[in-house]
Amino acid sequence: MANPLSADALVSALRAEGVTVVEHEGWRTHNRNSKGAWGPVNGVVIHHTVTTGTDASVALCYDGRSDLPGPLCHGVIAKDGSVHLVGNGRANHAGAGDPDVLAAVVAERSPLPPPRQRTADGNTRFYGFECVNMGDGRDPWPAAQLDAMVRVSAAICRAHGWHAPSVIGHKEWTSAKIDPVGFTMDSLRAKIAVRLRQSPSNPASGPSASAPSAPNPPAHPVHQPFPGAAWFHARPHSPVVTAMGRRLVAEGCSAYRQGPGPQWTEADRESYARWQRKLGYTGADADGWPGAASWAALNVPYTG
Structure with a gap:
């Protein structure tokens, strides 16, 4: 267990891990703390948005819906790898999940048990990051976006002294959800574990971005382009x-x-x-x- 990072500490951790941070206006005081506890925190939950487009996805996650007020996460990870912070505190993202899964995350124990119960409050215990993707198995996950997911997760784990098992998918928290779709959480955790064995690299310089900005492209792609x-x-x-x-x-x-x-x-x-x-x-x-x-x-x- 750990106390949640302050807004400044979160931004610093992300930037130190090389994340391109975009601060949405008002995010530092935007939360659902009046509805329940925020912390102690135990891990990170990864989601997909079932939306397209950065601006629309960020707006939805900041404002929420008529049936579920925002913020719907702490940050939105765009396809270009930029990370848009929309909430600081309790957010409506994880909902009710399995206390046995929570216990496994706290102990950083693998594999996770299957989620059967919905009696633990995930909004108290987890940071949440929504990743822009339709979640239909056809919408691709660009290399820059996947890299940002690894960096964001590693940054928070590093800040709290956690390891890769502290990062879970929404579908691993509750059987009511299927996200994320299109990659396995085991493969993502493997990449996070590799990154945590290294020192932070490629730190962002200067103040946080005020608009999306893609990182410099590598000399060649990280992943093999589709040959046709x-x-x-x-x-x-x-x-x-x-x-x-x-x-x-x-x-x-x-x-x-x-x-x-x-x-x-x-x-x-x-x-x-x-x-x-x-x-x-x-x-x-x-x-x-x-x-x-x-x-x-x-x-x-x-x-x-």
């Missing part, structure tokens, strides 16, 4: 196929008896079909031939 559907139908022999296969194995979608290797085979196609089904595709959309959205969600490392 025709490329796969030509049954290529390429290190890209090997890298894809290794990601499919890591996601628990392997149909390989040997490999994976550089030559595209039916084992690659069956493995990819399992990945498509894991994302929620059915029928012809889960035929094993990669498409742009499912490829983006797989996060195949760049191989040149």
Whole structure:
């Protein structure tokens, strides 16, 4: 357990981790503290917004809805990797969840138990970050956005002395939710763990941004761009196929008896079909031939 970070401490932690911070006007005093406790805090919950567009998503998360007042999170992570702070204090984001899950998060114990009860107040215990995505398994997760999710989570964990198991998905907190969709929380936690083993890098300089600003692009992409559907139908022999296969194995979608290797085979196609089904595709959309959205969600490392 820990006392929540002050607004200044949160901004400092995020910027030290290299996060591009955008402070929404009024966020420092925007909260639901009058409705319940804020803290002690135990972890971070990751959500998807089921919206498109940065401005509209930020406005919704700041203002809330007619049935659920804002703030709906503490920060909104845009597709360009910028992080828009919209609340400081109790926010309407996690809702009621499983006390056994909370106990596991407090103990940083893995794996998490399945969420069955809805009796613990997550709005008291968790920071919440909404990530702009439709949550349909087709809307891609850009590398900059995923990187920002890792950095935000690592920044808060580092500030409190927590580790990667302190970061959970909304669907891991309550069976009433499915977010986030399009990547696994285990894969995100693995990236957070790697980052926490390193010193903070690429700190932002100067005051927090007043408008969205994307970080400088790397010399080459972090993830392999989609080669196109025709490329796969030509049954290529390429290190890209090997890298894809290794990601499919890591996601628990392997149909390989040997490999994976550089030559595209039916084992690659069956493995990819399992990945498509894991994302929620059915029928012809889960035929094993990669498409742009499912490829983006797989996060195949760049191989040149």
